[in-house]
Amino acid sequence: MTRWLLFIPLAVTLAMGVLFWIGLGKEDKDALPSPLVGQPFPSFEAKALLSGEAISAASLPAKPMLVNVWATWCPTCKAEHAFLNQLAKQGITIVGINYKDDDAKAREWLKAYGDPYDFNISDPDGKLGLELGVYGAPETFLVDSQGTIRGKHIGDLNTRVWQKLQPQFEAMK
Amino acid sequence: MVPEFGQMALIVALVLAGLQTVIPLVGVQARREWLMAYARPLATGQAVFLMASLLALTYAFVVDDFSVAYVAANSNSQLPTPYKVSAVWGAHEGSLLLWVTMLGWWGLAVAWFSRSLPLDMVARVLSIMGMVSVGFILFTVQTSNPFERHLPTAPMDGADLNPLLQDFGLIVHPPTLYMGYVGLSVVFAFALAALMGGRLDAAWARWSRPWTTAAWIFLTMGIALGSWWAYYELGWGGWWFWDPVENASLMPWLVATALMHSLAVTEKRGLFKSWTVLLAIFAFSLSLLGTFLVRSGVLTSVHAFASDPERGVFILALLGICVCGSLLLYAIKAPTVASVGRYEWVSRESFLLMNNLVLLVSAFAILLGTLYPLVIDFMGLGKLSVGAAWFNTMFVPLSVLLALIIGMGSMSRWKSDGLSRLGNELRWAFLAALVLAVAAPFIANGEWNWQVVMGLGVAFWLVAATLVDLWKKSRGRLKRIPTLGMSYMGMIIAHLGVAVSIIGVTMVSNYSLETSVKIAPGESAVLGNYRFEFAEFGHIEGPNFTSDATRFNVWRDEKLMEVLTAEKRRYNVSGQVMTEAAIDVSLLRDVYISMGEPLADGAWGMRLQVKPYMRWVWLGAIFMCIGGGLAVMDKRYRARQTRKVALSNEAVA
Numbered sequence: 001m002t003r004w005l006l007f008i009p010l011a012v013t014l015a016m017g018v019l020f021w022i023g024l025g026k027e028d029k030d031a032l033p034s035p036l037v038g039q040p041f042p043s044f045e046a047k048a049l050l051s052g053e054a055i056s057a058a059s060l061p062a063k064p065m066l067v068n069v070w071a072t073w074c075p076t077c078k079a080e081h082a083f084l085n086q087l088a089k090q091g092i093t094i095v096g097i098n099y100k101d102d103d104a105k106a107r108e109w110l111k112a113y114g115d116p117y118d119f120n121i122s123d124p125d126g127k128l129g130l131e132l133g134v135y136g137a138p139e140t141f142l143v144d145s146q147g148t149i150r151g152k153h154i155g156d157l158n159t160r161v162w163q164k165l166q167p168q169f170e171a172m173k
Numbered sequence: 174m175v176p177e178f179g180q181m182a183l184i185v186a187l188v189l190a191g192l193q194t195v196i197p198l199v200g201v202q203a204r205r206e207w208l209m210a211y212a213r214p215l216a217t218g219q220a221v222f223l224m225a226s227l228l229a230l231t232y233a234f235v236v237d238d239f240s241v242a243y244v245a246a247n248s249n250s251q252l253p254t255p256y257k258v259s260a261v262w263g264a265h266e267g268s269l270l271l272w273v274t275m276l277g278w279w280g281l282a283v284a285w286f287s288r289s290l291p292l293d294m295v296a297r298v299l300s301i302m303g304m305v306s307v308g309f310i311l312f313t314v315q316t317s318n319p320f321e322r323h324l325p326t327a328p329m330d331g332a333d334l335n336p337l338l339q340d341f342g343l344i345v346h347p348p349t350l351y352m353g354y355v356g357l358s359v360v361f362a363f364a365l366a367a368l369m370g371g372r373l374d375a376a377w378a379r380w381s382r383p384w385t386t387a388a389w390i391f392l393t394m395g396i397a398l399g400s401w402w403a404y405y406e407l408g409w410g411g412w413w414f415w416d417p418v419e420n421a422s423l424m425p426w427l428v429a430t431a432l433m434h435s436l437a438v439t440e441k442r443g444l445f446k447s448w449t450v451l452l453a454i455f456a457f458s459l460s461l462l463g464t465f466l467v468r469s470g471v472l473t474s475v476h477a478f479a480s481d482p483e484r485g486v487f488i489l490a491l492l493g494i495c496v497c498g499s500l501l502l503y504a505i506k507a508p509t510v511a512s513v514g515r516y517e518w519v520s521r522e523s524f525l526l527m528n529n530l531v532l533l534v535s536a537f538a539i540l541l542g543t544l545y546p547l548v549i550d551f552m553g554l555g556k557l558s559v560g561a562a563w564f565n566t567m568f569v570p571l572s573v574l575l576a577l578i579i580g581m582g583s584m585s586r587w588k589s590d591g592l593s594r595l596g597n598e599l600r601w602a603f604l605a606a607l608v609l610a611v612a613a614p615f616i617a618n619g620e621w622n623w624q625v626v627m628g629l630g631v632a633f634w635l636v637a638a639t640l641v642d643l644w645k646k647s648r649g650r651l652k653r654i655p656t657l658g659m660s661y662m663g664m665i666i667a668h669l670g671v672a673v674s675i676i677g678v679t680m681v682s683n684y685s686l687e688t689s690v691k692i693a694p695g696e697s698a699v700l701g702n703y704r705f706e707f708a709e710f711g712h713i714e715g716p717n718f719t720s721d722a723t724r725f726n727v728w729r730d731e732k733l734m735e736v737l738t739a740e741k742r743r744y745n746v747s748g749q750v751m752t753e754a755a756i757d758v759s760l761l762r763d764v765y766i767s768m769g770e771p772l773a774d775g776a777w778g779m780r781l782q783v784k785p786y787m788r789w790v791w792l793g794a795i796f797m798c799i800g801g802g803l804a805v806m807d808k809r810y811r812a813r814q815t816r817k818v819a820l821s822n823e824a825v826a
Contacts, residue, residue, distance in 0.1 A: 006507050019547060
């Protein structure tokens with residue numbers, strides 16, 4: 001038998017290895033396309049977490065913002081919280097969606113770790129989360145001043161991720 | 174103190190694994206028996222220290238030591254103790270520790286049960302297993318240390334185990350599956366050792382067979398348990414989703430199945446040697462690939478672990494060294510072990526080769542479907558996911574083909590057989606299967622469609638052909654059946670298991686009834702000849718959750734059949750909501766109720782399902798495992814006359 005045939009499995013494996021190597025390097029690998037990008041923020045009726053006022057999509061501020069889905073039960077949310085505080089200090093508007101959580105616990109959390117949010121939408125049953133196609137917390141949406149969703153990031157926000165998102169965020173201004 | 178002890182034990186195990194890699198191999202090269210003899214005690218020591226490490230982590234969970242970061246992230250003081258134990262492997266770090274510990278156990282098993290092997294073979298096999306251990310223990314220590322502390326401020330209480338995982342299924346499914354994955358490392362080590370020694374003979378195949386079968390049994394059981402768990406725990410009644418992680422377990426299973434069969438040819442006829450080695454490499458490589466896909470975050474999946482690029486790079490490097498190294502060795506050494514021996518186009522060898530090809534093509538189709546989204550993304554063509562449709566289109570016809578081949582293959586003779594002889598033996602089986610399959614939908618009172626006829630047809634064919642074979646071999650005497658040997662009985666039972674699973678899959682995919690209704694207490698919904706009466710609504714207090722519960726009276730033909738309680742649980746600590754489906758199980762059908770969302774006026778959205786022959790899908794897997802178990806227990810594997818085996822094989826060839 002021609003001996004080079006025996007090297008085919010090795011060659012195929014190497015090709016696959018290259019593919020994985022590139023796959024690993026991709027930053028946005030967990031981002032399946034969100035069908036919501038380019039769509040207006042879904043309409044909702046809910047209560048604000050702290051004030052208890054009724055709020056709806058009309059309550060969203062008329063400027064570019066981050067909409068951050070979080071919960072006290074989510075360890076990664078705790079990890080990203082410090083960075084959100086930092087972003088808020090830089091003057092970035094962040095609206096929170098407190099997802100499938102207990103209001104009292106969420107309030108305690110904000111008291112304990114600081115509150116980077118303009119306001120928080122309380123979403124105890126995950127209804128709004130469902131509309132937004134949330135897989136799990138944390139997730140962050142980029143929403144422009146007209147209330148149109150421009151992008152989505154799954155997983156925690158940190159310096160590295162923000163370097164990538166910031167240009168897009170600036171462009172929305 | 175105990176977590177530090179666990180970490181120390183892990184590092185000691187790493188050192189022992191390193192010594193296990195080097196010393197025996199040096200012994201082989203230098204032909205020093207006393208160096209080779211270190212392989213067994215080192216493997217034993219490694220297993221003991223890995224076990225100690227795993228126990229230390231388990232202890233940290235049981236005593237709620239939340240100063241350990243991994244415990245804090247995955248457990249809680251309110252968690253019932255059995256779940257504290259299963260939480261050990263509830264996330265990446267701990268499950269990896271379990272993985273390496275099992276690798277240690279397999280090494281231990283090889284060390285203990287290899288008395289009949291020549292010492293240089295044992296030395297090579299254990300050295301290769303040591304190499305794999307070094308890689309994975311290093312991976313654990315470097316990137317995924319489960320013993321890391323949260324100091325100086327330890328949390329008062331833990332974040333809780335994912336409620337999805339608070340279930341009997343999680344206690345048993347991952348360990349079983351890992352045993353299977355990791356078990357394939359034994360055959361892999363045997364194959365490489367044989368390549369290195371240039372000794373790919375019948376004796377090597379005979380040693381490898383029971384190990385392959387043992388790993389395959391665990392893999393089969395693990396996959397079936399996973400499917401069963403998803404079915405009752407996830408609340409939507411599905412049992413196979415073609416999720417990348419499920420695929421990651423199915424691919425090595427398919428290749429291991431092919432390997433079991435090609436090992437039979439290598440042992441009995443001295444053929445397919447190079448092919449068998451390649452399959453052994455593929456089977457273990459695919460189980461490593463599964464580990465990579467699940468733990469690197471390259472693919473999106475419902476049950477992948479948290480992604481971490483550092484881990485991804487490490488494990489990719491491991492995968493690369495392991496797979497490329499072995500394939501290189503294969504490419505260099507395989508020509509020296511070419512098979513001798515002839516067989517005709519129609520022969521048992523041919524059928525087994527076809528079986529191998531079909532299984533391998535199936536595995537390849539799944540690999541393609543799993544990696545396709547990655548390739549598309551890489552080429553910048555956008556992001557997509559490959560749905561169940563692709564896998565079904567590929568998998569269904571291949572399974573049909575496979576079932577047809579099994580029927581003829583197990584009946585056929587080695588070396589040379591005739592199509593007309595096989596036709597004579599099997600034509601009644603074929604006709605009976607055909608008639609029964611066409612009639613079956615009428616008997617089952619279901620809609621007639623060709624998928625059902627096809628699915629049931631191949632299953633009946635498999636049963637009929639297997640029984641004809643049993644009849645011929647026992648010459649019609651039941652008393653003779655036990656004398657046919659455990660391996661043969663194992664094969665018969667496993668093949669019947671395939672038929673049972675095919676029947677289950679066919680029936681449940683075609684004849685399931687389901688409906689989503691809005692229903693209030695006192696009202697009824699009708700599905701087929703079942704009536705579901707919403708009897709009452711209430712609350713249940715669990716140890717670490719509270720739940721909304723709905724009680725249904727299920728009437729069949731207006732006779733009260735069962736009272737079922739479906740729940741929606743809210744876990745206290747995490748606040749997560751989980752659906753607990755209520756399932757009435759029976760051999761011919763499952764009745765499945767799961768709760769949806771609360772609607773106005775006390776009504777609930779409910780999902781009601783009747784799933785015929787659901788149990789058969791898993792029953793078939795149980796048959797396959799029993800069959801495998803019988804084959805492993807066959808006494809000829811325990812015989813010590815290895816030299817005789819090798820000689821008799823030369824005579825055959």
